[in-house]
Amino acid sequence: MQVREIxxxxxxxxxxxxxxxxxxxxxLISFVPVxxxxxxxxxxxxxxxxxxxxxxxxxxxxxxxxxLIRSFEVALMVATLSLAMGIPAGYGLSxxxxxxxxxxxxxxxxxxxxxxxxxxxxxxxxxxxVGLYDNLVGIALSQELVVLPLxxxxxxxxxxxxxxxxxxxxxxxxxxxxxxxxxxxxxLVVPAVIVTFLLSWMTSWDEFTYAVIISPGNPTFxxxxxxxxxxxxxxxxxxxxxxxxxxxxxxxxxxxxYLKGEYLTGGLVG
Amino acid sequence: MNDADSFSTPDVDRRNGGIRKQFQWKETxxxxxxxxxxxxxxxxxxxxxxxxxxxGSFQTPTKHFVLSNYSAVVSMGLVTSVVDTVIVSIGALxxxxxxxxxxxxxLTKKFVGKGAFSTLIILPFGVATVVSGFIFSIVFSxxxxxxxxxxxxxxLHPVNWYSNRYSEMVIVxxxxxxxxxxxxxxxxxxxxxxxxxxxxxxxMVDGAGPLRRFLYITAPNVKGTMAxxxxxxxxxxxxxxxxxxxxxxxxPILLTTLVYENYNLSSVTLYYSYAAAVFLLIFILVxxxxxxxxxxxxxxxxx
Numbered sequence: 001m002q003v004r005e006i007x008x009x010x011x012x013x014x015x016x017x018x019x020x021x022x023x024x025x026x027x028l029i030s031f032v033p034v035x036x037x038x039x040x041x042x043x044x045x046x047x048x049x050x051x052x053x054x055x056x057x058x059x060x061x062x063x064x065x066x067x068l069i070r071s072f073e074v075a076l077m078v079a080t081l082s083l084a085m086g087i088p089a090g091y092g093l094s095x096x097x098x099x100x101x102x103x104x105x106x107x108x109x110x111x112x113x114x115x116x117x118x119x120x121x122x123x124x125x126x127x128x129x130v131g132l133y134d135n136l137v138g139i140a141l142s143q144e145l146v147v148l149p150l151x152x153x154x155x156x157x158x159x160x161x162x163x164x165x166x167x168x169x170x171x172x173x174x175x176x177x178x179x180x181x182x183x184x185x186x187x188l189v190v191p192a193v194i195v196t197f198l199l200s201w202m203t204s205w206d207e208f209t210y211a212v213i214i215s216p217g218n219p220t221f222x223x224x225x226x227x228x229x230x231x232x233x234x235x236x237x238x239x240x241x242x243x244x245x246x247x248x249x250x251x252x253x254x255x256x257x258y259l260k261g262e263y264l265t266g267g268l269v270g
Numbered sequence: 271m272n273d274a275d276s277f278s279t280p281d282v283d284r285r286n287g288g289i290r291k292q293f294q295w296k297e298t299x300x301x302x303x304x305x306x307x308x309x310x311x312x313x314x315x316x317x318x319x320x321x322x323x324x325x326g327s328f329q330t331p332t333k334h335f336v337l338s339n340y341s342a343v344v345s346m347g348l349v350t351s352v353v354d355t356v357i358v359s360i361g362a363l364x365x366x367x368x369x370x371x372x373x374x375x376x377l378t379k380k381f382v383g384k385g386a387f388s389t390l391i392i393l394p395f396g397v398a399t400v401v402s403g404f405i406f407s408i409v410f411s412x413x414x415x416x417x418x419x420x421x422x423x424x425x426l427h428p429v430n431w432y433s434n435r436y437s438e439m440v441i442v443x444x445x446x447x448x449x450x451x452x453x454x455x456x457x458x459x460x461x462x463x464x465x466x467x468x469x470x471x472x473x474m475v476d477g478a479g480p481l482r483r484f485l486y487i488t489a490p491n492v493k494g495t496m497a498x499x500x501x502x503x504x505x506x507x508x509x510x511x512x513x514x515x516x517x518x519x520x521x522p523i524l525l526t527t528l529v530y531e532n533y534n535l536s537s538v539t540l541y542y543s544y545a546a547a548v549f550l551l552i553f554i555l556v557x558x559x560x561x562x563x564x565x566x567x568x569x570x571x572x573x
Contacts, residue, residue: 011376019391
C-alpha cells in the first residue's frame with residue numbers, strides 16, 4: 001500500500017510539473033534579464049535574477065493596449081450574442097418534442113464541425129462587400145459561430161433540468177409565456193447563463209482563425225501576438241503573452257467549479 | 271402531444287375567443303420562433319459560406335467551371351499535407367488521451383493536494399492557443415531553447431527540433447496536447463465518476479487485476495464519453511491552425527496552413543484555397559462519420 005501511494009504522488013508530481021513548466025518558462029522570459037534568457041545558447045532554468053525592465057521596454061516600443069481593448073470589446077459582443085440567441089433557443093428547444101429538439105441539436109453540432117478556415121474565407125469575401133471586413137463587429141459575428149452551438153447546448157441542459165411543473169404552475173396562475181420565462185425559468189438557470197457567458201468570452205478571447213482572416217488590419221490580441229512572433233520581437237511578445245495570460249488563468253481557476261465535462265460536451269450523452 | 275401542448279391549448283382558445291378555428295397558432299410554434307434566430311444565424315454564416323467554398327473551388331475569377339484549382343493545390347503538395355495532417359492529428363489525439371486518462375483516473379482517487387493538482391492541471395485550458403504556441407516556440411527553439419537547456423543540464427546532447435518534418439510535427443503535437451489535455455481529462459472524468467465504484471470493487475474481489483479491470487469494466491462504460499471527447503478533439507485537431515502557423519510556419523505544410531497560404535481576396539489563389547478547403551471539409555466529415563459509427567454516440571442530449 002505504501003509503495004502504491006508513493007507511486008501515485010510521483011505521477012501527480014510529474015504531471016503537475018509537465019503542465020506548469022511552459023507557464024514557468026513564460027515567467028522566466030518575462031522577468032529574468034535578457035542576458036540569462038535569450039542571450040544564452042542554453043538559458044538558465046532558474047530565476048537567477050529578476051527584473052521588470054523587459055516589460056517596461058516593451059510597453060515603450062509597441063502598442064499593447066489597443067489590441068487588448070479590441071479583444072475585450074469583441075469578446076463582450078460575442079458573449080452577449082451567445083446569450084441573446086442561446087437563451088431563447090435553449091428555452092424553445094426544451095419546450096418542443098425532444099425528438100425534433102435532438103435533430104436541431106445535431107444540426108447545430110454540425111456547425112461546430114465546419115472547419116473555421118473553410119467558412120471564414122467566403123465570409124471575409126462577403127464582409128468586404130458589406131463593410132464588415134477589418135471591423136470588430138465582423139469578427140464578433142463570425143466568432144459567434146464557434147460558441148453558439150455550445151451556448152445553445154448549455155442553455156438547453158439548464159432549462160431541461162427545471163421541473164416542468166414550475167413553469168406550468170406559473171402559467172396556470174396567469175403568467176404569460178414571457179413573464180414565466182423571465183420570472184421563473186431564467187432565474188433558475190443562472191449558473192448555465194454564467195457558464196455560457198464566460199465560456200463564450202474565453203473562446204472569443206482565444207480565437208485566432210476568424211480574427212486573422214476577417215480582420216488582419218485591425219488585429220485582436222492573438223493576431224497581434226502572432227505578428228510580433230513573426231516579426232521576431234520576442235520581448236514584446238512575451239510581455240504581451242504574460243499580460244493576457246494572467247487574467248485568463250484567474251478566470252479559469254474561478255470557473256473551475258463550473259467546468260464540468262457535461263457542460264463541455266454540450267449535454268451529449270454516450 | 272407533449273406536456274406543453276396539451277396544457278396550453280385552452281389558454282390559446284380563451285384568448286382568441288374561439289373565433290378562428292381553421293388555423294390555430296399553437297404554442298409549439300411560438301417555441302419554434304425562439305429557436306429561429308439561432309438556426310437562421312448558423313445557416314447564413316456557416317452552411318451558406320461552406321457551400322460557397324465548395325462552388326468556388328470549381329470556379330475561376332470569371333466564374334467559369336474548371337478543375338484547375340485542384341491540380342494547382344495538388345502541385346503545391348496537397349498530398350503530403352493530407353498525410354501530415356493525419357499524422358499530427360492522430361499523434362496529438364493519442365498523447366492527449368493517454369495523459370487525460372491518467373489525470374482523470376488520478377482525480378477519482380483521494381489524496382493530499384488534490385484540489386491544488388486539479389487547479390494546476392486546468393490552467394493550460396485558459397491559456398490562449400497563440401500564447402501556448404509562442405511559449406513552445408521558445409521551449410523548443412534551436413538556440414536558446416529551454417528543452418535543449420534541460421537536456422544539456424542532464425548531460426545529454428541537444429536536439430535540433432527543426433531539423434526534419436517529423437520532429438517538427440512532434441513539437442506541434444506536444445504543444446497542442448499541453449493546451450487540450452485538460453478538456454479531455456474533464457470529459458473523461460465525468461464518464462469515470464458516473465461509473466459505480468461497486469462494479470470495480472466486485473471485479474477486484476473476483477480477482478481482476480488493474481489492467482483487466484480497465485479493459486472489461488472501465489473501458490466499456492466510458493466508451494460513449496470517449497467517443498464524444500474523441501469527436502470534439504478530433505475535429506479540432508484536423509482544424510489545427512494557429513499552433514502550426516506559429517511553431518513551424520508553412521514547413522511542413524498542413525491542410526489548414528495550405529488554405530491560409532493561398533488566401534488572398536484579390537487574387538486567383540483565393541480559388542486554390544477553396545479547393546484545399548474542400549479537402550479539409552471532406553476529411554472532417556469522413557472522420558466524424560467514422561467516430562459516430564464506431565463509437566456508438568446513440569442519443570443526443572436525451573434526458
